[in-house]
Amino acid sequence: MLDPAEALRLILAACAPLPAQEVPMAGAMGRVLAAPVVAPGALPPFDNSAMDGYALGGGGEVLAAGSEWTVEGEQAAGDGIARAQRGAWEIMTGARLPEGLDRVIPVEQTARLEAPPRVRLLADVAAEENVRRAGSDVPAGAAVLAAGCVLAPQHLMLLAALGVASVTVAERPRVAVLCTGRELVDGPAAPLAPGQIHNSNGPFLAERVPRAGAELAYIETVGDESEAFLAAFARARTAGARVVVSTGAVSMGRYDFVPQALERLGAEAIFHKVAIRPGKPLLFARLPDGTLFFGLPGNPIAVAVGLRFFVEPALRAMLGLPREAPWRVPLAADYAKKPRLRFHLKARVALDAQGRLAVAVLPGQESYRIRPLAEANAWAVVPVEATELPAGTLVDVCGLGHLESPIIDGCSA
Numbered sequence: 001m002l003d004p005a006e007a008l009r010l011i012l013a014a015c016a017p018l019p020a021q022e023v024p025m026a027g028a029m030g031r032v033l034a035a036p037v038v039a040p041g042a043l044p045p046f047d048n049s050a051m052d053g054y055a056l057g058g059g060g061e062v063l064a065a066g067s068e069w070t071v072e073g074e075q076a077a078g079d080g081i082a083r084a085q086r087g088a089w090e091i092m093t094g095a096r097l098p099e100g101l102d103r104v105i106p107v108e109q110t111a112r113l114e115a116p117p118r119v120r121l122l123a124d125v126a127a128e129e130n131v132r133r134a135g136s137d138v139p140a141g142a143a144v145l146a147a148g149c150v151l152a153p154q155h156l157m158l159l160a161a162l163g164v165a166s167v168t169v170a171e172r173p174r175v176a177v178l179c180t181g182r183e184l185v186d187g188p189a190a191p192l193a194p195g196q197i198h199n200s201n202g203p204f205l206a207e208r209v210p211r212a213g214a215e216l217a218y219i220e221t222v223g224d225e226s227e228a229f230l231a232a233f234a235r236a237r238t239a240g241a242r243v244v245v246s247t248g249a250v251s252m253g254r255y256d257f258v259p260q261a262l263e264r265l266g267a268e269a270i271f272h273k274v275a276i277r278p279g280k281p282l283l284f285a286r287l288p289d290g291t292l293f294f295g296l297p298g299n300p301i302a303v304a305v306g307l308r309f310f311v312e313p314a315l316r317a318m319l320g321l322p323r324e325a326p327w328r329v330p331l332a333a334d335y336a337k338k339p340r341l342r343f344h345l346k347a348r349v350a351l352d353a354q355g356r357l358a359v360a361v362l363p364g365q366e367s368y369r370i371r372p373l374a375e376a377n378a379w380a381v382v383p384v385e386a387t388e389l390p391a392g393t394l395v396d397v398c399g400l401g402h403l404e405s406p407i408i409d410g411c412s413a
Contacts, residue, residue: 001273001274001275001280001340002271002273002274002275003274003275003384004274004275004276004309004342004384007271007274007282007284007310008309008310008313010270010271010284011270011284011310011313011314012313012314012317012323014270014286014292014314015292015314015317015318016317016318017170017317017318017319017320018170018171018172018173018318018319018320019171020034020035020168020169020170020171021034021168021169021170021171022166022167022168022169023166023167023169024165024166025156025159025160025164025165025166025167028151028156028159028166028167028169029151029152029153029156030150030151030152030210030213031150031151031167031169031170031172031213032148032149032150032151032169032170032213032319032320032321033145033146033147033148033149033150033151033167033168033169033170034147034168034169034170034320035147035167035168036143036145036146036147037143037144037145037159037164037167038141038142038143038144039138039139039140039141039142039143039144039162040140040162040163040164041140041162041163042134042135042138042139042140043135043137043138043158043161043162044132044133044134044135044136044137045134046096046097046134047096047097047131047132047133047134048094048095048096048097048131048132049075049091049092049093049094049095049097049104049130049131049132050093050104050130050131050132051093051104051106051107051130052091052092052093052106052107053090053091053104053105053106053107053109053110053130054069054071054088054089054090054091054104054105054107054110054119055075055084055088055089055091055097055098055101055103055104056069056088056089056101056102056103056104056105056125057084057086057100057101057102057103058102058103058127059102059127060127061127062124062125062126062127063103063105063121063124063125063126064121064124065121065122065123065124066120066121067120067121068113068118068119068120068121069087069088069118069119069121070086070087070088070116070117070118071087071088071089071090071112071117071118071119072084072085072086072087072088072089073087073089073090073098074089074090074091075089075090075091075092075095075096075097075098076091076092076095077092077093077094077095078095079095079096080096081096081099082096082098082099083098083099083100084098084099084100084101085100087118088118088119089101090119091104097131102127102128102131103125103126103127103128103129103130103131104125104129104130104131105121105123105125105129105130106130109121109122109123109125110122138158138162144158144159144162145158145159147320148320148321148322150213150403151167151169170213170318170319170320172213172214172215172319173213173214173215173242173243173314173315173318173319174214174215174217174239174240174241174242174243175209175214175215175216175217175241175242175243175244175245175315176216176217176218176219176236176237176239176241176243176244176245177202177205177206177209177216177218177219177220177244177245177246177247178219178220178221178222178229178232178233178236178244178245178246178247179199179201179202179205179219179220179221179222179246179247179248180221180222180223180224180229180246180247180248180249180258180298181199181221181223181224181247181248181249181298182223182224183195183196183197184196184197184198184199184202184221185197185198185199186199186202186221199221200300200370201247201248201298201300201303202219202221202247204300204303204304205219205245205247205303205307206219208304208307208401209245209307211401211403211404212307212311212312212315212316212401212402212403213315213316213319213403214243214315217236217239217240217241218235218236218239218241220232220235220236224249224257225257226257226260226261226264229246229249229257229258229261230261230264230265233261233265237289237291241291242290242291242292243291243292243293243294243311243314243315244291244292244293244294245293245294245296245307245311246258246293246294246295246296247296247297247298247303248296248297248298249295249298250272250281250282250283250295250296250297251281251297252281258283258295259272259283259295262283262285262293262295265287266287266288267285267286267287267288267293268285268286268287269283269284269285270284270285270286271283271284272284272295274310275340275341275342275384276305276309276341276342276343276344277341277342277343277344277367278297278299278301278302278305278344278366278367279296279297279301279302279303279305279306279344279367280297280341281295281297282294282295282296282297282306282310283295284310292314294306294310294311294314296311297367299367299368300367300368300370300373301346301366301367301368301369301370301373302367304373305344305379308344308379308398308400308401308402309344309379309381309398312401312402313402315402316402324398324402326381326396326397326398327349327396327397327398327405327406328394328395328396328397329349329357329358329359329380329394329395329397330357330358330359330391330392330393330394330395331358331359331360331361331380331389331390331391331392331393331394331395332350332358332359332360332361332391333360333361333391334388334389334390334391335361335382335389335393336387336388336389337382337386337387337389338387339384339385339386339387340384341384342381342382342383342384343365343381343382344379344380344381345361345362345365345379345380345381345382346361346362346364346365346372346373346375346376346379347359347360347361347362347376347377347378347379347380347397348360348362348375348376348377348378348409349377349378349397349406349407349408349409350408350409350410351408351409351410357408359378359380359395359397361380362375362376376400377400377406377407377408377409378397378398378399378400378406378407379397379398379399379400380395380396380397381395381396381397381398382395383396
């Protein structure tokens with residue numbers, strides 16, 4: 001069996017960053033920036049008031065409480081350039097500061113007087129108080145987002161405020177999913193005949209692939225026949241898939257036909273079987289046209305591990321992202337495993353009452369048990385050579401997806 005680090009090295013050697021493309025902001029959510037974004041203008045774009053009140057001028061002097069000022073004008077949010085003379089300007093939050101004025105006193109710290117209209121200050125007010133200067137958030141020309149940033153709602157907020165209409169992002173890898181097995185039934189409401197099971201791998205991969213930054217180009221469930229598999233493979237390639245992920249039929253059973261089907265496609269089998277648990281029969285191949293193929297075992301947690309620790313790093317490389325750096329977190333309890341295999345464990349990361357971080361290995365680590373994965377908030381990875389690990393030993397911890405950090409449980413009672 002191949003060492004998992006060597007398997008990953010071989011996978012990454014077969015991957016290259018995909019071309020960059022320009023996309024409008026409406027389609028930029030979740031995309032990976034391929035080039036930095038530079039602010040086309042300042043934010044705020046002009047000096048404006050931080051609150052409702054009165055704008056005043058006074059050079060560097062403090063304007064004293066009790067002084068009175070003639071109300072010269074009014075400035076609401078959205079009003080254009082105004083030029084002040086000597087008096088006060090009633091101003092609303094976000095309104096452009098009239099030229100010649102340099103401070104704002106809140107309305108609750110003033111008294112409005114009439115005949116003529118004027119305002120009395122009930123507190124001292126110094127220069128720059130309650131004023132948001134142009135460029136105080138982002139100066140014009142500043143680099144605001146770096147290449148490799150995965151765009152989230154807060155990034156879109158910033159770009160919208162700056163008036164950025166489009167961004168340069170990495171092309172999404174196009175992925176096809178082929179689930180094999182005559183026992184599989186698509187559709188949760190479909191009745192099951194004796195010996196049949198609902199297809200859980202298909203829905204899982206259909207949701208996980210986009211969360212990994214890729215595009216799901218095609219998905220199909222096929223039986224245990226080479227001809228049906230090859231026909232589905234052809235449809236996946238016609239749909240533009242450059243990465244094909246299959247589930248099942250890669251082990252040593254009578255119906256494990258995928259390696260032979262790949263030979264008929266002229267694929268180069270780069271490796272088959274990795275020293276991991278679960279998912280040991282993992283197969284990785286490359287077709288003559290450069291299409292990458294990942295054959296994952298059929299058990300659901302083997303599928304989850306194969307996707308997370310071997311397919312997702314390939315997608316990450318295609319997106320132009322650097323190698324993922326796991327967290328190093330102490331074990332909450334003793335853990336023991338067999339040697340010669342790297343274990344990928346469903347786990348929960350939590351803070352205790354003292355604010356200390358720890359990772360707990362969940363019960364039910366068998367590859368058929370889905371419920372513990374639904375309860376997990378992270379993966380814990382125990383290296384090949386480890387056997388007996390006492391509580392407090394640092395282990396690698398990864399989020400459920402490569403673009404997701406581990407979710408941390410709050411303090412326990």
